[in-house]
Each structure stands twice: as C-alpha cells, then as structure tokens.
Amino acid sequence: AQTVxxxxxxxxxxxxxxxxxxxxxxxxxxxxxLFWYKQPPSRQMIxxxxxxxxxxxxxxxxxxxxxxxxxxxSFSLKISDSQLGDAxxxxxxxxxxxxxxxxxxxxxxxxxxxxxxxx
Amino acid sequence: xxxxxxxxxxxxxxxxxxxxxxCSPISGHRSVSWxxxxxxxxxxxxxxxxSETQRNKGNFPGRFSGRQFSNSRSxxxxxxxxxxxSALYLCASSLGVRTSGELFFGEGSxxxxx
Numbered sequence: 001a002q003t004v005x006x007x008x009x010x011x012x013x014x015x016x017x018x019x020x021x022x023x024x025x026x027x028x029x030x031x032x033x034l035f036w037y038k039q040p041p042s043r044q045m046i047x048x049x050x051x052x053x054x055x056x057x058x059x060x061x062x063x064x065x066x067x068x069x070x071x072x073x074s075f076s077l078k079i080s081d082s083q084l085g086d087a088x089x090x091x092x093x094x095x096x097x098x099x100x101x102x103x104x105x106x107x108x109x110x111x112x113x114x115x116x117x118x119x
Numbered sequence: 120x121x122x123x124x125x126x127x128x129x130x131x132x133x134x135x136x137x138x139x140x141x142c143s144p145i146s147g148h149r150s151v152s153w154x155x156x157x158x159x160x161x162x163x164x165x166x167x168x169x170s171e172t173q174r175n176k177g178n179f180p181g182r183f184s185g186r187q188f189s190n191s192r193s194x195x196x197x198x199x200x201x202x203x204x205s206a207l208y209l210c211a212s213s214l215g216v217r218t219s220g221e222l223f224f225g226e227g228s229x230x231x232x233x
Contacts, residue, residue, distance in 0.1 A: 033222075045209065045224035054165065091162065107174050107211075107222060109162040 004094050006110035013082045014118050020067075021077045022114050023092030029053075033095045034068070034106070036077045040088040042048045048090070051075065079115075087117045121146065123225035125210050131231045137198040141229045144191050144212030151193040153185060154224065156207040165208075168193055185219050197230075205232045206211075 003026045013019035025034070036048040051059045051068050059066050063083075067076045079086055092110040124143040132138050144151050151174075152167040164177040170189035185195040191212075197204055207229050209223040 037224075044208065044226045044227070045211075047221055047223075050221060083215045106164050106167055106177075107154075107162075109166070 001107050002029075002094050002096065003025075004092050004108050006108040007091055008112050008113045009111070010114045010116070012118060013079070014114040015082055015084060017082055018078060018080045019080050019115065020030065021079075021090050021092075021115070022101075023075045023077070025073050025075065025092070025108075025109055027073070027096070029096050030044055031096075034066075034075045035093040035095070036066070037062070037091045037093060037109075038086075039086045039091065039112075045091070049077065082117050085116050086119060087115055089114050121185050123210055123223050125208075125225035125229050126225075127226050127228060128226065129229045129231075132200050133141050133233050134200055135200045136200050136203060137196060138200060138230060140208055141205075142195075142210030142211075142212075142225060144193070144224070146221055148212035148214055148223070150213045150215030151187055151191060152211050152213075153186055153193070154209040154211065155179075156203075156227070157208055165195065170184045188228050200232045205230060213220060 007022055011086045028090050032053045034051045037045045038048050039045045049059050049061045049064050051066055058068050061071045074075045089112045091112045093107040126141045150169045153165040154162050156162045166185050168173040171187045182198045187193045207227045209227045210225045213222050
C-alpha cells in the first residue's frame with residue numbers, strides 16, 4: 001500500500017523568508033501524481049501545486065515550487081517570500097491514476113504540517 | 120462557477136443515532152469522493168462514486184455508506200453513531216476522467232457525537 005510521510009508536524013517562518021516542507025512517499029508504481037494541498041483555518045482544502053511523476057521538471061506556481069526526487073521518493077514544497085496568508089496546514093498527497101482503472105478520487109494524504117508565519 | 124457545497128456545516132448527534140451528509144459537486148464533475156478528517160488519524164479515504172456507482176471504498180465499517188444521484192450529488196450516511204465518528208467529513212469532486220487528477224474540496228461537515 002502507498003504511504004505518505006510528512007516528518008515535520010510544525011514549521012514556522014518569518015514573513016518574506018523562505019521555508020521548505022518535507023514529504024516522502026512509498027509506492028511501487030511508476031506513474032502517479034503528487035499534490036500539495038493547503039488547509040487554512042477556514043478548513044477548505046485548496047490545491048497548491050501538483051506534479052506528474054513522468055515529468056522530470058519540477059512544478060512551479062508563483063511563489064510555490066517543488067523539489068521532486070523520484071528515485072528518492074521525495075517531494076518537498078518550497079514557499080518563497082512567505083506571506084501571512086500562507087499560514088495553514090499543508091498536506092502532501094499521492095494518487096495512483098491506474099488504481100483499479102477507475103479510481104479518480106482516492107488520495108493518500110500525509111499527516112500534515114502546520115505552518116506558522118511570523119510578521 | 121459554484122464550488123463544492125456540503126450541508127450541513129455543523130451537526131451534533133448522540134450515540135446510536137444516524138446521520139446523513141450531503142455534497143453537491145462542481146457543475147460538470149461526475150466523481151465525488153468522501154474523506155474523514157480527525158486529529159488522530161488525519162485524512163482517511165471513505166469512498167468514491169462515479170456515475171452513481173461506488174468505484175472504491177476505504178477501510179471503514181459497514182455503518183458508513185453512501186450513494187450518488189443522477190445529477191452527481193452525493194450523500195453519505197453513518198448509522199449507529201459512535202463517539203469515534205466525531206470528525207470533519209470532507210467531500211471532493213473531480214471531472215472523473217483520466218486527467219491531472221485535481222480534486223476540489225468542500226468546506227466540510229463537522230460532526231460531533233455526544
């Protein structure tokens with residue numbers, strides 16, 4: 001079974017600084033998707049960034065970028081120029097698009113990292 | 120375009136009762152999945168529906184069930200509630216085709232069992 005591990009229960013960063021959140025996963029599949037989701041205190045889960053395993057290039061979305069190391073099964077999230085609005089719980093998630101051929105909605109989540117941003 | 124809508128947002132039940140939660144996906148999305156979020160267990164997959172059929176099920180007892188209607192709206196039901204069922208229940212929708220796989224989440228239904 002696939003597992004996702006986030007080893008940092010809590011992280012903090014000063015406003016305008018850079019922070020990196022860690023994620024490792026375990027799978028025997030070669031084709032899969034990885035995601036970082038953000039859950040602010042309002043609770044709605046929002047997609048931050050996604051990475052397709054077959055793409056070697058690391059995904060980037062504005063201030064958010066990932067370091068995807070497929071061989072090491074590592075998928076870290078870097079937040080540059082941190083803002084107060086980045087404070088939230090961040091979840092790393094894995095999805096295997098080939099699971100059962102029809103499993104579109106099953107994500108395996110890590111335990112989450114609470115990010116605090118200090119002004 | 121309206122997002123994923125979950126009702127009710129909050130509810131309190133007592134042990135032994137049953138509860139039904141509702142989820143309306145984004146228009147055009149045909150896949151709906153449900154997750155349970157608790158401080159101890161984190162986010163756990165409950166089940167997934169596509170075209171009114173359950174496509175996948177997580178490791179939960181039979182007290183947890185769901186269904187999907189022809190308009191893609193989904194309901195989940197928990198019977199004979201236990202204290203441990205207290206959780207935030209999240210619904211997510213997706214197009215349901217083999218795309219990049221992004222799921223869009225609702226704000227959740229907070230269930231408290233007394």
